[in-house]
Amino acid sequence: MQTENRFFDDFAKILNGAAGTLAGVGREAEASARARAREWIGGLDFVSRDEFEAMKAMAAAARDEADALRARLDALEAKLADGAV
Secondary structure: OHHHHHHHHHHHHHHHHHHHHHHHHHHHHHHHHHHHHHHHHOOOOOHHHHHHHHHHHHHHHHHHHHHHHHHHHHHHHHHHHHHHH
16 A cells, blocks of 8 residues: 555656646746747837837927917918018
8 A cells, every 4th residue: 555655656746847847848938939039029120119109209299399380380471461462
């Protein structure tokens, strides 16, 4: 009876060790895949979220300034047209 218990104990230890090893291999493979993906994406012309948001804000400010200048120009053209008539 004791040999059966010892056999199962040893078998359980082997399975636990194998499961731990497989989990470690899985984590290492995932880390390696992430590192390769970062390297691949880093070589492309992508921008970070922060850079994108900064450029988006700058574009909105430029649009607002252009709209203000357009309104000013329209007002000046209207004055010029009224004075010339």
